[in-house]
Amino acid sequence: MTDGARSATGPGRSPREVATHCPYCALQCGMVLREDAGAVTVLPRQFPTNRGGLCQKGWTAAELLDHPERLTTPLLRDPETGELRPATWAAALDRIATGIRAIQREAGRDAVAVFGGGGLTNEKAYALGKFARVALRTRHIDYNGRFCMSSAAAAGLRAFGVDRGLPFPLADLARADTLLLVGANPAETMPPMVRWLNEQRRNGGRLIVVDPRATATARQADLHLQPLPGTDLAVANALLHIALTEGWIDQAYVAERTTGFPVVRRSVAAWWPARAEQLSGVPVADLEATARALGTAGRAIILTARGAEQHAKGVDTVTAYVNLALALGLPGRPGSGYGCLTGQGNGQGGREHGQKADQLPGYRRIDDPAAREHVAGVWGVPADELPGPGVPATELLDSLGTPGGPRALLVFGSNPVVSAPRASHVERRLRGLDLLVVADLLLSETAALADVVLPTAQWAEEDGTMTNLEGRVLRRRALRPPPPGVRTDLAILADLATRLAAAEPAGAARPAATAAARFPTDPATVFAELRRASAGGPADYAGISWSRIDTADGVFWPCPTEDGPDTPRLFTERFATPDGRARFHPVDHRPAAEPVCADYPLHFTTGRVLAQYQSGTQTRRVDALRRAAPDAFVELHPDLAARLGIDDGDPVRVTSRRGDMRAPARLSPTIRPDTVFAPFHWAGPARANSVTNDAVDPISGMPEFKICAVRVEKA
């Protein structure tokens, strides 16, 4: 086995070992789990993404397996006391099925909604989408990936006809003469990836980082562009303007492989560098140096991440960088290209197999009649019974409990109370539901609001597949079964489907026995069905088997046949558009949804720290990580702090029109004096998302996490 994978040693033997991947980010570092006398340790593993590296989150991942706060029994809210109390599975599932039935009878099928997560395996994401459409028959399903890279997904789809985060293997980064990272901070978010950046520079390459903060990644760069938050689009247009005036456009490529360039050329004529400089604060000389490094490189790669994407103009911002890449002839040229750094563990696979409001498995559109026919055929239901498209996550959360909006929500693998924008509003919406069900391994802040909490298995207790940031499908392997009292998400969905079917009126088309057969609990069986459902779609998994993954360091989609090749590099011959050409789209800068003003004079931006992951439900409970990053903080420039009378470590309050957060001040001369930053991993008073703006991108539905207007004062 070339990826160093070892199948699990037999049961009852000690020590037991299994080769799997880290539960956290989209890098999906290879690791070995070893269980010896009940204790589980993590060992790094050579895999083509992490090459034996692990960050502190990966090293300590196993600490949650036997964590004292682990949920091992369902919880039901006591109607008398209002408290969550342990309950049997039968009572919990009955409560859910009864509640769903009553709500749907009264208010229609769409009155029940499902909210998924980018951490779920492909099998679970697929089953969840199918459960929503077939068992609940609701159009309302979406997931937290909407907060993550949906803007890059939409930009990739409209330019290339397909969305795969990296359309080339990660290893290509090491060979790029110039690498431009836009709003990406892998030194904190996926540290082992930085090995590729180090190698790139050892090979003589140049690293250029665009970020309003001098992050750990930006500090390593040969050149750091530090724009005002919300001006990345103008920077990209100016870079393309310079490439035009300097003659660095790949005219032959533009002519043969793209459409729409003349319109874009005229639109960027209006972005002469001095204009972008005045808006963004990035000196013209630096813009020129960046354009030159990209335009004259033999191999150049442009990567965007959340900093470019989490804006109400995120799709257009990413498109501006895609336009630049296309004009320079990068996508599809070996060793060059454009890519998006996906964030969540299965952010890529999670968006391909039916968790998205508008999509069916295989990255098919739910409003495409042919796609509906195909998937309905695999599911054994009439195509006209499949619901239509629902609404994106932010809109869905905002509609909960409102007249006409869903009255019940089932949450799997997500903690929107911490991770959603304008979180206090979301919290109020969740409290307004008739029924909130949360499946999680720990009592997250969202689970704490639920009527029913279902304890689920962890990554080391389940088999399945994940699709990493490269579009490489990997095997997650179980080390041991879940503890007593805990069920897998697949088992929960099967149990619920059976109960819901049993409650159908006599003679209904969905007897309980059929329902059980439709929702298998064995992930291998689910994956086999996923392969059939995805066959022929853009994200075609038909040729990917678990055994093939085992023998080949993972398999890159699309992979339509078992004996045919997979696709490490997309676009080498053609793009996934009807005419095979990539499409340019003219895009223009527009101001942030909420400009600064006299009452809220500062820009607020959010992000991540190394030792925490997402909403922190898991990582805040790991001792070593808590010691490394115990609390939230508000990063601000010493000059700003001095004007506000704030010293390092003082408690400060950050207030927007939507709410406030409190955390200690952390003074840093490397942030712009007009901008403050806070990480979003914490809950309660330190919740950064109490402050953020829920204005969304009109195309992707991505919220504007990266910029809003605030004032700051000593708390």
Add this chain to the structure above:
Amino acid sequence: MTERVVIIGNGMAGARLAAELHAHGGDRKVAVLGAEPYRAYNRIMLSTLLAGRVGEPDVELAEAAGHGTDLRTGVPVTGIDRVGRAVRTADGDRIGYDHLVLATGSRAVVPPLPGLGSAELPRRVVPFRTLDDCRRILAVADGARSALVLGGGLLGLEAARGLATRGLATTVVHPTGHLMERQLDPAAGAVLAGTLAGLGVSVQLAVPATGVAADAAGVRLDLADGRSLHADLLVLSCGVRPDTALAAEAGLAVRRGIVVDDRLRTNDRRISAIGDCAEHDGLLTGLVAPAWAQARVLAQVLSGADPLARYRPRPAVTRLKAAGIDLAAMGDATDGGPGEELTFADPARGTYARLRIRDERLTGAILLGDNPTVGTVIQLFDRNQPVPADRRSLLLGRASGAAAAAPAASPALMPDAATVCQCNTVTKGALVNCWRAGARSVDAVLAATRAGTGCGGCRDAVAGIVDWLSHADSVEVTR
């Protein structure tokens, strides 16, 4: 009835207004009448065109088209009938309006010199203003070896730089004592002249021109000091004058420009003016940024999106950025009033900076040459934001107040609490303890502490600490 908006002028201001109106949607009809026979183009890029770096298609701007926008190029307007609310065009058309916008721009000033008196300029003498001017200059420059530029303002220097890039020996003749005297002080002007000399542009200062003589063989420029300069081409860059002829004929209030209020309205409430031809609050602009700001405001007013929108001028930033030249000038950097002044000059490297600060705000700045803070300074000035407490960072620092990257501290001086491996939060103290617990090689220390197992960037630092420990401990042992 659908409202009809007629815009006279398809330049930077008129085309922008049409695009803004288009973006607002609605069912109004917009007619754009451009006198020039071209698509809207970016005047700012003409010097790049002159330099031969781009072709004509590259300077075209995006245009509003369709959805009620009627764009006619090569259609000069000959008159305005305010009573009948219609404009007359050179091709005899009569176009009615509910609202008329004058975006007629400005014309190059031809100085009243002997030899330039006739209506038609000699072939070798060309102003630098329009795409047609550019074409004429390029036609003469083709095969030419030398050029004169009369006028050392921003546009003249851009033209000179473009001609020099094409390989022409270029001389700028300027009547006053230093270049760009409206934006620069004498010291900055001298540094700029030095920079230009290095780029193949020579400068004749403080010498007015007295006459021009041109024929098929060349052009001669006579100077007040008795000298005459000879070249193949003479480019005139002696300023511009708002094109107010139509407005004046129609009886609108005109001073230097067409007088407008905060809503960009003339004294006829159905007629507005924007851009170079407009005079707001006694001031002409002559720059793109205010013209576009005016277009945005007028579009908001005319579309009804924000009937209360008002044009508020912002202080202008003059920027000259071409290969080898980096100049930014804003506000008044030379007023000797109260406040602070920061200066830096390194004439040998062509760098000069002068900043005026009052009440913690920048009131003016000149930055010439390699000034890494230029983006920050422009933003602070443009947004009227407070300057850094550490004033030096305005001249020298990149991120204001940022300390220079600290050199790697020697292991002996590094505090125990210092984090060596960020990815796994390993401190120097933890590495030392690991060593004392028996790990005796870099690999052993890395394996035991997990340092270096994330991004791998700290491996050299860990190796340095292990090396230091091996020496420090051996010293202890021998003692």
